[in-house]
Amino acid sequence: MVPKRIEAMVMDAGRHPVTLGTDALRALDHDVKQAEASTLFVLGDENTLRQALPELLAHVPALRDAETIGVAAGEASKSLGVCQEIWQHLTVRAADREALLINLGGGVVTDLGGFVAGAYKRGIRCMHVPTTLMGMVDAAIGGKTGIDLGGVKNLVGVFHDPLGVYVHGPFLRSLGKRELLNGVAEMIKHGLVRDADHYESLREAPLHDLDALSPLVQRSAAIKAEVVKADPRESGLRKLLNFGHTIGHGIEAYSWEGGQRALLHGEAVALGMIAEAWLSWRQGALPRAACDRIADHLLSLYKPYALQGDEHHRVIELMRNDKKNSGGQFRFTLLTGIGSARTDAVVTAAQVQEALEYYRLLVRG
Ligand SMILES: NC(=O)c1ccc[n+]([C@@H]2O[C@H](COP(=O)([O-])OP(=O)(O)OC[C@H]3O[C@@H](n4cnc5c(N)ncnc54)[C@H](O)[C@@H]3O)[C@@H](O)[C@H]2O)c1
Ligand SMILES: [Zn+2]
Structure with a gap:
């Protein structure tokens, strides 16, 4: 019998492929068999094991005898304690260097599982099956893994590339x-720094319609793959992806201190992109009309996060702790237009303060 051709699109992210399309899980089945692993494990969190595992097993017979490992949902699972539990589990099950770990979940599971795999017996193979949009267009691609320590996000981690990333939209x-x-x-960010057409398509798409979203997910995954391929270890081009993240990380950390509602990463980045688009204009790189257009768009999608003027100092303090900022100055990725950006723009704390003030007045109406 001639085997049916697998209809899946494969992108090259440099050190690993990203497979998308209706047959992505068939490709996974094929690749799991090819890997000839000594033992198979599927790592997921309580939600992905309930929501996504049955569908995974229905499409990937090669995983039917895999052992599942479950962790609690949420960022708290990116911890050394949870890693230790998983490493012990692998040891009890006699996982050797030929074992294969399938990470089924959002960025928490792929960051955690990638790190667990990268360190166990000096590195075993893993594959990522992202189940969140964040995972599909960002977290699962590029080989960065890590866990949080002492309240600092991603403090401990390694680069450990998966054998492959398999994007199955219906999840x-x-x-x-x-x-x-x-x-x-993150998809809007991809458009803003790299692809004006993608940005315009995202503005027009009915985002709740998964069929309409599907080609846009592919485009965003392709942008992430292309940037990571050109700069696998974040020495240059990959910094493009930091747009919105310098202020975004400060806001995200601030929101977790508990004074106000806690923001999701993407929500903080949306706010960061509004403030950083304004900084791009302030530094003469972006026309004012483009800055206003970006702000209107993001405010139509994300609820305003009201900061008082006296809270700005704390946000700036938290930005200084970010491992990407050195010395007294901040280095930003700023837009030079819709669809293009430059990295390493020097911005002072006073300018960040102005940008936060701009956002504050904008949402106060
Ligand atoms: N390595 C990287 O390059 C990179 C890039 C971006 C983000 N990250 C990391 O990713 C993490 C955030 O990822 P995330 O936003 O995917 O969060 P997440 O993994 O916590 O998932 C969000 C929530 O959705 C649930 N969930 C996942 N898939 C589901 C599904 N199909 N149906 C229903 N519920 C589902 C999860 O259980 C969780 O409760 C952060 O820790 C961040 O640091 C890493
Ligand atoms: Zn991000």
């Missing part, structure tokens, strides 16, 4: 609207 059906918009923020 998004069970994802809530807030989580969907969380991933959309």
